[in-house]
Amino acid sequence: MSPAAQPSVRAPYSYTLRDTLDADDHAACLTNWQQRYDQLTAGAFAGVFEEFCFGKVQLFREGLNQSVHQAGGAWRGSRTFAVPIAIEGTGWFGGEVYDAQSMLTLGGDDELDFRTPRRLEILACTADSAALRDYAQQVDHRNLEAELAGRKLAPATPEGMTALGQLLATMMASLRATPELLLHPQMRKAMEQALFATLLDTLSAGSGQAAPAPSCRARQLVVARARAYMEAHIDEPITVADLCIELGVSRRTLQYSFQDVLDLNPVRFLRAIRLNAVRRALKAADPSGRSTVADIAARWGFWHLSHFSAEYKTMFGELPSDTLRRAG
Numbered sequence: 001m002s003p004a005a006q007p008s009v010r011a012p013y014s015y016t017l018r019d020t021l022d023a024d025d026h027a028a029c030l031t032n033w034q035q036r037y038d039q040l041t042a043g044a045f046a047g048v049f050e051e052f053c054f055g056k057v058q059l060f061r062e063g064l065n066q067s068v069h070q071a072g073g074a075w076r077g078s079r080t081f082a083v084p085i086a087i088e089g090t091g092w093f094g095g096e097v098y099d100a101q102s103m104l105t106l107g108g109d110d111e112l113d114f115r116t117p118r119r120l121e122i123l124a125c126t127a128d129s130a131a132l133r134d135y136a137q138q139v140d141h142r143n144l145e146a147e148l149a150g151r152k153l154a155p156a157t158p159e160g161m162t163a164l165g166q167l168l169a170t171m172m173a174s175l176r177a178t179p180e181l182l183l184h185p186q187m188r189k190a191m192e193q194a195l196f197a198t199l200l201d202t203l204s205a206g207s208g209q210a211a212p213a214p215s216c217r218a219r220q221l222v223v224a225r226a227r228a229y230m231e232a233h234i235d236e237p238i239t240v241a242d243l244c245i246e247l248g249v250s251r252r253t254l255q256y257s258f259q260d261v262l263d264l265n266p267v268r269f270l271r272a273i274r275l276n277a278v279r280r281a282l283k284a285a286d287p288s289g290r291s292t293v294a295d296i297a298a299r300w301g302f303w304h305l306s307h308f309s310a311e312y313k314t315m316f317g318e319l320p321s322d323t324l325r326r327a328g
Helices: 021-027 128-140 146-149 157-176 179-182 184-202 216-232 238-249 249-262 265-285 293-299 305-316 319-323
Strands: 015-019 035-041 047-054 059-063 070-074 077-088 091-093 096-098 104-107 112-115 119-127
Touching: 015 157, 015 179, 021 047, 021 070, 021 091, 035 128, 047 157, 047 184, 047 305, 059 104, 059 157, 059 184, 077 128, 077 293, 091 128, 091 249, 104 249, 112 238, 119 184, 128 146, 128 238, 146 305, 157 179, 157 184, 179 184, 184 238, 184 293, 216 249, 216 265, 238 249, 249 265, 265 293, 265 305, 265 319, 293 305, 293 319, 305 319
Parallel strands: none
Antiparallel strands: 015 047, 035 070, 047 059, 059 119, 070 112, 077 104, 077 119, 091 096, 091 112
């Protein structure tokens, strides 16, 4: 069974949540994949499937109560990563044994050969491999496909797998509560880049020698150029990846430069810039109009609303809803 064609872009996002009672029905749930499930253990089948598709990313959660063999493939031009969050025993994936400490990966041209244990729940993401490859090269200066060539079990630390699993779970919980946030392109971009960054952090880096540390003057120049770019694009939700690509530096170089020069990492600096931008937008909004805190936050890439509210209150001493209520 050959991989499916790369999906075409249609609506900004799609959401699927299903309880299944048949292995064939379950196999048909995953968008743009071609799969066949054969149930291997005896008993009534019960599964749960949940999926979000947006931009160049597919997030999904799959739970099974019977051992099945899965064959087929993902859509062409994709790269999939999966982490078990509940598993009994071990399974078989592309000729290798996996367990609770394994991160699975599948290329878009790879044949799926996946035997699950009797009980398995996984969190997974499938992304456009070119987008992920370009991100890895431009932001981390890594050749990700070369690192993963021929691998079925991705090189990852337990801490990294935990971080990836937590990110996937948090993203799906946030989208489950407010899926309409994916209507905002800034939100889709922020979630895609957060996912790519965490994937790269999770995967063990290559064994090559580290690049020599830049001088103090070079780090000052990196920060100066970054701040100049931010000021020139003050009305845009800039990300760390945007800065790396614009400046031609890696995330590590950007991190060390900001830490040395400003005693603040670039993520916190950008978050402060974005929080101030949200505050200005809230103060300028019509409180009796249709603008909501969630909509305004989404336009600046804040996808976890409870975290956003807590960060906003810490920064400004009041909730964003209080700022909006006083607007106008």
